[in-house]
Amino acid sequence: MPEKLSLSIILTFHNQRDVIESSLSSVFELNSIPFELILIDDASNDGSSDAIKSLLDYYDHERTFFFQHEESTGRGNCLNEALQQCNSSLVWCPSSLEQVDESRLKSVIQRAKDNPKCSFFIQQLQLPETPDEWLSYIARQTWHDDASFIWNLGAIPSEQLFFNPYQQSHHGLELSMRLFLSESASYEQVEKFSTLSGMAKPVPLPGTDKKEMIYSLLRNPDLNREVRSKALQLYGDIPEKDTPKQGADFQNEQLAEAFHMKQEGRLGSALELVERVLAQQPNHPRAKELKIQILEKKRRFVEASELKHELIAEQNTRPENADIKTSIIIPTSLYGKEVLEHCLISISEHCDPKTTKLIVIDNASLDDTHDYLEELEQKEFFSCEIITNTNNKGFAASVNQGLDAAVGEYACVLHNDVNLKSDAISELERLMDEHPRYAIIGPMTNKTLNPDQSTRYQEEYNEELVRAEYLDSFCMMIRLDTDLRMDESYQLAFFEDIDLCFEARKNGHRVGIATEVSIDHQYGTTTFGLNLDTESEQYWKNVAYFNEKWGIEVYSEEELKSKSRFDQLLAIDRLINPLFPEEPLKDYFSELFTDELKTEMMQAEHDADTLCELVHLMMVMEERELMRRLEDRLDNVDLPTSLIYQLVRFYYYRNIFSRCKHYLSKLKAEQQSLQSELYKLQMMVTDKEFQEAIPKLKELLDKAPTNPTLYKLAGDIHRFEGNTEEAESFYSIASQINPFEYSETGETEFKIKS
Structure with a gap:
């Protein structure tokens, strides 16, 4: 009977023939640990697949599962694919291996059995604990490899159990950071149990991996503003020049791999891959740039110089923005x-x-x-x-x-x-x-x-x-x-x-x-x-302009006439623009609104909703006498918020402040808003009640520092007090924010029709 499985090992390779033998030999020589090996060749074209098959035939390990990709998907996707195949909850995903200390690895497996709630084990590394510490770690030039981590899948939340497919390397570190930031991580440090292949020692990191780590950090909703600002600054400081990019920058996967080889010092293999790309795409600018860098590292400066001149000549004849879609x-x-x-x-x-x-x-x-x-x-x-x-x-x-x-x-x-x-x-x-x-x-x-x-x-x-x-x-x-x-x-x-x-x-x-x-x-x-919403003057002004420009009929005369005369009034109220009433509707109202209908309206008992509609219509149609008589019936009515604000606005623009204050007093706590406070402040300033207005102004500026009306009112106060220079400064800010309504002299250029 086969031993119970203790560990799943995942190895993925893409054009890494140089490290395959040492990596597989290190794994297959684990004699006392029952493990399975999930092995993926990610569309290599350097003979990696043949090297793998030869070693698999030699060791003949019954729990090895080998998968080959016809097209490269990247290490992150390979790791996620392999995770679905794992039969052990304990998983190790080294990028390459030189040597494994079997006794220490067995000790880690035992610790995982003793502590099933531990998310992962890491060799000789103290991870950052705060977002700020993680940011400092991201800024480093080298990171610890995936071989440092052994994962306990059963102790990792399912929503976090994946490797970032957009990173090129160091997937373990990114996952550990995500677990920390979501406060779902616990880990233990263990003794060093493995070493990397000599061909895969830590190298300067590609900018894309740093950026992906920053993206993961920025996705944390609890990140404070200071750390977020530092993260954005670090993101901006990451140089683009030597970073392999997505899409058009590296259209061929071979080119991306050549970049990694160059970084690892495998210059001959890197140059070979670049030459393959150029054989297919002779004018590929990024391939030429990378070839120049490799030639310079190989100290073949004459060839590099000739290629530079060729590239510059091509760029000078290329139309600007030619690639922009x-x-x-x-x-x-x-x-x-x-x-x-x-x-x-x-x-x-x-x-x-x-x-x-x-x-x-x-x-x-x-x-x-x-x-x-x-x-x-x-x-x-x-x-x-x-x-x-x-x-x-x-x-x-x-x-x-x-x-x-x-x-x-x-x-x-x-x-x-x-x-x-x-x-x-x-x-x-x-x-x-x-x-x-x-x-x-x-x-x-x-x-x-x-x-x-x-x-x-x-x-x-x-x-x-x-x-x-x-x-x-x-x-x-x-x-x-x-x-x-x-x-x-x-x-x-x-x-x-x-x-x-x-x-x-x-x-x-x-x-x-x-x-x-x-x-x-x-x-x-x-x-x-900007204090703009669907109740604002700007909104209703634009409604009027749009309807007029496009000939939008806001009502059907035939449909209106199918109703009783009284119901036609209510229908008009629901159709009309409250601030810029349409002329056809105003004319229709004038024809409909006979003395007989007025008498009928005043003698009838109306429910609260109908009464509110009638008051609103009389306000829009400037029937002030009838409006006031209907308003007297509103004292015991629970008024809609929108009607209260419309009535306040109506009386404010007519300088009838007593009625404004009357309706503002009807606002319940949940109905009050910045707009209601603005009306109160505007009346204070107009009445030169500066002792109350100034602290109110400061309070509202703290709440709404972009509201142009507040800067206009600040200018008014200074102008009233003879501070011309200060007044002009505030008027200038109001005009800067909304030049359509406020001028730099403090005059309000936009008025509703009255």
């Missing part, structure tokens, strides 16, 4: 740096810098976004181009600036509070390629003003691309040769995205939703800071 356009403003950083990290994770250009439009940000973007530009992060505006031009104008600077086939407009969680951009590119009749395509998301793009309804779609009337601008892939531009009349925000889709459809193009592509969206990060 998509330009990503991101407007940002206010205190947007933090969400922008997350957005750009996700772009770096999921986009190819060789085919992607980044365009960021800085709309007079109030934080240090400018310095951050300047640094990215200096480092040529995604060939980035920064456009800086001295004041907030609004979303539409910013996008147009980006479209004017865009290159390639497509432009992808992103909000700065978006996070890519997959290769969404490349998927949208694919759909655009396959469906040339579509001018604009957008994905699904968790938070959107367009319910058709909500992931809540994702399962209802049967096709990967469905036609739509409009899209939410959180992510819009636009075909550049359509020359579409946003209408800048929409000013800061709202409806410019719908308008663009209508424009595309008017020109014979299609608009579509990519139902199998989704991204994360925080929603409202910028608009809320």
